[in-house]
Amino acid sequence: MKNLLAILLILFSPFITTSQTVKNIGSMADMGKENFAPHIRLDTVTNKKHLFGLGPYGRMQGEISVWDGIPYFSAVNTNGEGVVSKNWQIEAPFFVYANVAKWQKHKVNLDCQNLQELQKNIENIAKEKEYNSEKPFVIKIKGKFDHLTTHIVMPRSSDVLGYQANKKQADYNFEQIEGEILVFYSQKHQGIYTHKDSFIHAHFLSKDKKTMGHIDKIKSNGIVEMSFSME
Structure with a gap:
């Protein structure tokens, strides 16, 4: 019976299901209209386990990339160098994210x-x-x-x-x-x-x-x- 059920699942599932948990807040198109005001503080995301995400940092002060629950952000120093730091207490005008285990x-x-x-x-x-x-x-x-x-x-x-x-x-x-x-x-x-x-x-x-x-x-x-x- 178990083998029959497995065969039926394969037959009636033509696609491998990718993650349905992608969420977003704010939007790229609206940033300039709103003077790049932040819409989210990353430390308010309740589930940070296996979190992945992207967005601009602060008021267009750099880039944010969250990799498996680690919040990286980069900014440009006075010498023009990109400096990478880690911190949850940062904001973004838009942010897209998902928990992927x-x-x-x-x-x-x-x-x-x-x-x-x-x-x-x-x-x-x-x-x-x-x-x-x-x-x-x-x-x-x-x-x-x-x-x-x-x-x-x-x-x-x-x-x-x-x-x-x-x-x-x-x-x-x-x-x-x-x-x-x-x-x-x-x-x-x-x-x-x-x-x-x-x-x-x-x-x-x-x-x-x-x-x-x-x-x-x-x-x-x-x-x-x-x-x-x-x-």
Whole structure:
């Protein structure tokens, strides 16, 4: 009887279910209209176990990436260097997050020249492995990347700590850098936590935890570990 039940579940479950726990507060499109006012304090998130999340830090004072319950945030110092710190007592104008305890891992050849191709790689692998990509989910990509360009946003107003005149972000280029990419994927949240022309929002954290930022450009052609969030 148990074997029959298992067979029926397989037959009537065409997709592997990705995480349904993705939540968001605030929106990318509304930040400027609201003068980048914070909508959430991270220490108010009640369940921090296996928490993953992305968003801008403070009033556009940097980037936030929460990796498995560890809250990293990066900001630009007066020398133009990106400095990574850890603290729960930080705010964000928008934030997307999920508690993910289980991951389905795959060794894949990540062959991409830009973020659009990274998105296509994710979609192709999701289709091949029969994941349901119609609902939001989280991806981790661990490995060495041929080239990355990241940025850390900077304050737009002189009354905000960290402001530097005529500079809205600091850009950083890396070659053959090792670390992990955190991606939130959704086909229904453009302008909320992904840009209007994309289904993904991606941050990078280096292996030594000294570099973290929002990914603008990527080039990769090699074997990586790509993990999909699971319920």
